[in-house]
Amino acid sequence: MNRLHEKVVLITGANRGMGHTAAKLLAQEGALVIATDINDSGLEELSGMGIDSRILDVTSEDAWRDTVEAIVKKYGRLDVLVNNAGIVHVADPVTFDLNEWRQMCAVNVEGTMLGCKYALPVMSEQGAGSIVNIASISAHTGLYFYSGYCASKGAVAAYTRAVAVYCAQNQLGIRCNSISPGGIDTKINEDLAEQFAQRLASMKVPPQSPVSADGPQMRMGEHEDIGWAIVYLASDESKFMNGSDIRIDNSSSITAAAVA
Numbered sequence: 001m002n003r004l005h006e007k008v009v010l011i012t013g014a015n016r017g018m019g020h021t022a023a024k025l026l027a028q029e030g031a032l033v034i035a036t037d038i039n040d041s042g043l044e045e046l047s048g049m050g051i052d053s054r055i056l057d058v059t060s061e062d063a064w065r066d067t068v069e070a071i072v073k074k075y076g077r078l079d080v081l082v083n084n085a086g087i088v089h090v091a092d093p094v095t096f097d098l099n100e101w102r103q104m105c106a107v108n109v110e111g112t113m114l115g116c117k118y119a120l121p122v123m124s125e126q127g128a129g130s131i132v133n134i135a136s137i138s139a140h141t142g143l144y145f146y147s148g149y150c151a152s153k154g155a156v157a158a159y160t161r162a163v164a165v166y167c168a169q170n171q172l173g174i175r176c177n178s179i180s181p182g183g184i185d186t187k188i189n190e191d192l193a194e195q196f197a198q199r200l201a202s203m204k205v206p207p208q209s210p211v212s213a214d215g216p217q218m219r220m221g222e223h224e225d226i227g228w229a230i231v232y233l234a235s236d237e238s239k240f241m242n243g244s245d246i247r248i249d250n251s252s253s254i255t256a257a258a259v260a
């Protein structure tokens with residue numbers, strides 16, 4: 001309890017999934033959480049628990065500017081930014097739809113970049129802050145149906161390192177780290193199972209994937225497995241971590257076998 005006493009935390013993609021759970025864990029640890037998302041049905045539940053919430057489409061630079069300004073006006077500071085919002089489109093490299101690729105990169109990569117762009121000046125002024133970017137094991141492995149997702153999350157991981165070095169070399173007191181989850185049991189994977197069903201039939205060798213049309217192929221993690229790592233990186237317990245990536249995947253990214 002109180003690992004984040006009165007830290008002001010902005011989290012994106014908190015309407016559902018691991019962002020939603022993380023918002024609750026952050027608040028449980030004493031943070032003043034601003035939970036944001038492009039959708040609001042799940043945000044209402046968080047508001048009912050006393051968590052501040054607001055709509056934020058992470059692809060909109062104007063929305064980022066307004067959101068960070070509003071937070072500073074209300075709370076006087078921004079201690080932690082969690083860039084969690086993300087989407088997935090699956091397709092092999094030859095059939096990837098360019099619009100879907102761009103949409104995915106807009107949310108996953110540009111959304112993360114814009115969050116850092118607007119949080120960094122506020123945190124610099126304070127001389128302290130922690131940024132947590134949600135990457136994926138797709139940043140470290142090659143999953144051909146996830147070609148665009150691999151590219152977008154690889155960019156998130158690489159960008160995280162660059163921001164960390166920028167902060168360290170300018171002695172800003174800000175840390176920037178990423179988390180690379182493996183398959184976590186959220187709706188994003190339920191949606192994927194449908195997309196896979198349309199494509200599996202055409203493949204010579206079915207891809208290794210956490211999900212298939214028949215359901216999970218390997219043990220999935222729980223929302224809290226990522227949520228507690230977010231709490232750790234948000235807290236001062238991780239004060240010597242900067243530019244790191246934490247893989248949380250039950251070893252699935254370092255083995256050729258499906259992990260049961």
Ligand SMILES: NC(=O)c1ccc[n+]([C@@H]2O[C@H](COP(=O)([O-])OP(=O)(O)OC[C@H]3O[C@@H](n4cnc5c(N)ncnc54)[C@H](O)[C@@H]3O)[C@@H](O)[C@H]2O)c1
Pocket residue numbers: 012013014015016017018019036037038039056057058059084085086087107134135136137180181182183184185186187188189
């Ligand atoms: N679930 C997994 O297996 C897994 C594995 C690795 C990484 N991730 C990453 O974890 C993060 C959370 O994923 P999840 O599994 O909880 O998925 P999810 O689909 O349950 O939640 C994602 C949230 O992002 C929101 N979102 C989408 N577009 C947005 C936008 N433009 N602006 C603001 N919010 C937007 C959605 O409304 C949703 O609430 C994502 O970045 C995802 O890529 C998930």
